[in-house]
Amino acid sequence: MARHEKSAELKEKIAILPDTPGVYMYFDSEGRVIYVGKAKNLKRRVSSYFNRTHDVLRTNILVRNIADMKYIVVPTEQDALNLENSMIKEYKPRYNVLLKDDKSYPWIVVTNEMYPRVFLTRQHIRDGSRYYGPYTNTSVARTVLELIGKLYPVRTCRIPITPEYISRGKGRLCLQYHIKKCRGCCTGDIDHKTYNGYIDRIRQILRGETQELMAYLRDEMARLSEELRFEEAQELKESYRLIENYRSKSVIVSQTINDIDVFGFDDDGSNEVYVNYMHVRRGAVVRSVTLRYRRSLEESRAQLLGYAMEEIRQSLGAVFDEVVVAEAPEIEMTGVTFTIPRRGDKAKLLEVSERNARQNRLDDLKHLERHNPEERTDRLLERMKADFRLSELPRHIECFDNSNIQGTNPVASCVVFRDGRPAKRDYRHFNIKTVEGPDDFASMKEVLTRRYTRLMQEGQSLPQLIVVDGGKGQLSSAVEALEEIGLRGTIAVVGIAKRLEEIYFPGDSVPLYIDKNSETLRVVQHMRDEAHRFGITHHRNRRSKGQIVGALDGIKGIGPKTAEQLLQHFKSVKRLREAPESEISALIGPAKTALLLAGLGSD
Secondary structure, eight states: OHHHHHHHHHHHHHHTOOSSOEEEEEEOTTSOEEEEEEESSHHHHHHHHHSSOOSSHHHHHHHHHOOEEEEEEOSSHHHHHHHHHHHHHHHOOTTSOEESOOOOOOEEEEOSSSSOOEEEESOOOOSSOEEEOOOSSHHHHHHHHHHHHHHOOOOOOOOOOOHHHHHTTOOOOOHHHHTTSOOOGGGTOSOHHHHHHHHHHHHHHHTTOHHHHHHHHHHHHHHHHHTTOHHHHHHHHHHHHHHHHHHHTSEEOOTTOOSEEEEEEEEOSSSEEEEEEEEEETTEEEEEEEEEEEOOSSOOHHHHHHHHHHHHHHHHOOOOSEEEOSSOOSSOOTTOEEEOOSSSHHHHHHHHHHHHHHHHHHHHHHHHHHHOHHHHHHHHHHHHHHHTTOSSOOOEEEEEEEEEETTEEEEEEEEEEETTEEOGGGOEEEEOOSOOSSOHHHHHHHHHHHHHHHHHHTTOOOOSEEEEESSHHHHHHHHHHHHHTTOBTTBEEEEEOTTSSEEEOTTOOSOEEOOTTOHHHHHHHHHHHHHHHHHHHHHHHHHHHHHHHHHHTTOTTOOHHHHHHHHHHHOSHHHHHHSOHHHHHHHHOHHHHHHHHHHHHTO
């Protein structure tokens, strides 16, 4: 009864929802926040959860668990995104998309002091100091600091140096002064104006304005050379080379591109989605970070892009002007232009971002394989189970391929994969016995019939999935074979078209196109390549054997055993003819060698 009353109360709340932007929260029966969402139109968005059955099971489970709902009205959709992001981090609702890389990044700070210090920090304190970054790669930040240390003698001590401190004469020159890493700030040996000149140059480097700094250094070198101050000019030249080397390590895109942001996706259809963010200043990539999201419900790429932009804005302090994307987000952002490039430098830049996102996925997979291979295998098999519409994990898969050249020596191969990896000891090849001529369909039916009739007779385990190389024709032949031996419906079977992107299911004329970056497709490609390689090798061996046996047939004194011996050693008639007599004699003896050479010579 209480459940019915709650449902009625919930319907009442939904009925009076406003048609305005806002954030809504769903609660379970125990009062816990289980989902937070944003909406351009609260009434339309919230109602959509309850007026239909959803394709995604998790969404239906969420709806069943909703016991109460609250909402907050905000002025704009962008405000809703900001609030949603904050509330997800606060409540960590069970059914929300999950950001997997929520961490703080280091900054390089130039302190607000008479003689500023420059160092790395993760604390952002509002004390008038200038912060540059954040740096998503700490090693890059340390490299920048190392460059600054080589270029300019800035102090590293924490002494609060003031004019009063210097006038009292309490400063003591330390080791950094004697190794020329500091010019004596604590004793006033370097004047404030000269030191601030160093700081101005450092700030240029930290802002990414290396081009302007290099131009300044070139002009200064020329001026000092004209004044015959060659030692000072040489010092500037060394500084110039250091900055040039540092600049060359940046990804230079185009001198015409300035101050834009790029978001690239790697989405293989699984729950894990990688979003790479890059900031480009003066044609060079000066910042790159990849976020990893775990889908919870039906979040589209456009929705995830909105989440990623808000996360980057909050955590990195980014201000967006022009954003290069593959598709625009489902949100209006005031003052932000979304560019979807088709060609040119911006398209290349988007490709670089997508490649970075993909590489992060591969790195995570390698890490997972190394530290937890069982989890990686289970995740792969779950993905394949979903892609191939299976009722159980495909721990045992067999793939078949036919090989023949102009109908001669028709053979077939069967490769076996267990837990997504080749089980080469279980590979089998077949010589086609009942089919005349190049008939791939009939050959496929014969091979499957022989293979699974034998497995059943011997009481061996059957695969969960059969993959046949070919389209609808080969698949139909495989289905016929399974039906005749009583295995139709027991083993799932699919066909792969030649281009490897098309997967055919029995009774379905429309193929499935698996994402090219999917792990499922990579396993299928591996199986296809293995079956083709294994079949071609067997076919080549049969042709060689037939050629040698045919060439030796009728030579007096050369019987089947000798022919087999020659076949195993020389592999082909050509190599046999080219072999020295001593090599042949060592294998079959001088008497048979003489008969063999006489017989081959009379051909």
